[in-house]
Amino acid sequence: xxxxxxxxxxxxxxxxxxxxxxxxxxxxxxxxxxxxxxxxxxxxxxxxxxxxxxxxxxxxxxxxxxxxxxxxxxxxxxxxxxxxxxxxxxxxxxxxxxxxxxxxxxxxxxxxxxxxxxxxxxxxxxxxxxxxxxxxxxxxxxxxxxxxxxxxxxxxxxxxxxxxxxxxxxxxxxxxxxxxxxxxxxxxxxxxxxxxxxxxxxxxxxxxxxxxxxxxxxxxxxxxxxxxxxxxxxxxxxxxxxxxxxxxxxxxxxxxxxxxxxxxxxxxxxxxxxxxxxxxxxxxxxxx
Ligand code: TA6
Numbered sequence: 001x002x003x004x005x006x007x008x009x010x011x012x013x014x015x016x017x018x019x020x021x022x023x024x025x026x027x028x029x030x031x032x033x034x035x036x037x038x039x040x041x042x043x044x045x046x047x048x049x050x051x052x053x054x055x056x057x058x059x060x061x062x063x064x065x066x067x068x069x070x071x072x073x074x075x076x077x078x079x080x081x082x083x084x085x086x087x088x089x090x091x092x093x094x095x096x097x098x099x100x101x102x103x104x105x106x107x108x109x110x111x112x113x114x115x116x117x118x119x120x121x122x123x124x125x126x127x128x129x130x131x132x133x134x135x136x137x138x139x140x141x142x143x144x145x146x147x148x149x150x151x152x153x154x155x156x157x158x159x160x161x162x163x164x165x166x167x168x169x170x171x172x173x174x175x176x177x178x179x180x181x182x183x184x185x186x187x188x189x190x191x192x193x194x195x196x197x198x199x200x201x202x203x204x205x206x207x208x209x210x211x212x213x214x215x216x217x218x219x220x221x222x223x224x225x226x227x228x229x230x231x232x233x234x235x236x237x238x239x240x241x242x243x244x245x246x247x248x249x250x251x252x253x254x255x256x257x258x259x260x261x262x263x264x265x266x267x268x269x270x271x272x273x274x275x276x277x278x279x280x281x282x283x284x285x286x287x288x
Contacts, residue, residue: 004049007082010103010127018133025051026079027105027125029059032135032282040222040284042158042256048247052080056247057158057256059137061125064117064151066203066233066264067180072116075156078123083107089124096138102128119149121270134283141278143270150269154233154262155280157224162217164236164254168193171211172232177202178265196257199238205265207232213259214287221287226261228278233260 001009008024014035021031032040043057054060054075062075073080086106096102107123114120124140143149161167170193178184180201189204193214211232213222224232235258237245242253261280268276 005051007051008085010085010105012101012103012127012129014101014129014131014133016131016133018129020127020129020135022103022105022127023055024083024085024105026054026081027061027083027107027123027127028054028079029127029135029137030055031058034133034284040160040282042160042252044248044252046247046249046252051082053247054079056245059158060156061139062152062154062156062260062262063123063141064119064121064149064153066152066154066262069152069264075154076152077113077116078107079156081107081110081113083125086124089126090140092126092138096126096128096136099131100128100136102126119143119147120145121149132283134281136279136281139278140275141268141270142275143272146272148269148271150267152262152264152267153229153278154231154260154264155229156233156258156260157280157282159213159222159257159259161213161215161255161257164196164257166216167257168195168214168216169211169234169259170194170214171208172204172234175204175207177204177234194234196236199236199241201235201237202233203262203264204232204234206230211259213257219287220284222259223283223285224259224261225281225283226279228276229261229263229280230266231262231264233258233262233264235260 016035063078065076086104
């Protein structure tokens, strides 16, 4: 299908009726719904669907840079580029396809990209929906250059939640984190679950590979399972920052929370010909 700007979109639908919608703009997942049609990802009602800017919501891919940690635009250029469907991707493990509904997307470094980031790469993204509605994103990034390069990456995931003050995250306890609100200074998280009562903008370091987000009011739990992504970004803009974002409603911070599988603190270095794989699996289950 095409969006209002004529940009291609792919809709995945599994046999039970769960679905996901991915835009070729940025390779961005824009929607992930349960088999009852319930939307699980947040998109701002003021989102601007105007390339090259990424839509405020879903899962923008931050690559080859996270945040403003480098010379590129905020979060790198991958989310602002048009990807193509990859009809003949190098094979993945059979378990990455069996029983799954999926699409393979490809972003290759263009002449234009090389001006700002002089490294030739191929970024292959597989987005899949499993029979039980789990959403999986597998990134394979290959250095097809003649010299090594390093990159950071984050799946900037906007979860749809009922009320930010009724949410807690388990799996980040006792970890060190870099606080973007305090000049990226390093702190250590306390011993109990993370809850929210003000702006949070942190990169948790060396986390376990399973993170749980409990939405108490809506009685559901999101689970993030990740491989190759040691860090976790946690972001809620809260009221003041929300008012400064043109593509975000003043009160919308109450219904969203970004929890991103990422590799930020230690950028990934690829030698010529080398390939890195990172996996993120999102699931949601009713919680008591
Ligand atoms: O989540 C970390 C962060 O860098 C925040 O500081 C905020 O800027 C957010 O990403 C959104 O960035 P964006 O460029 O999409 O507005």
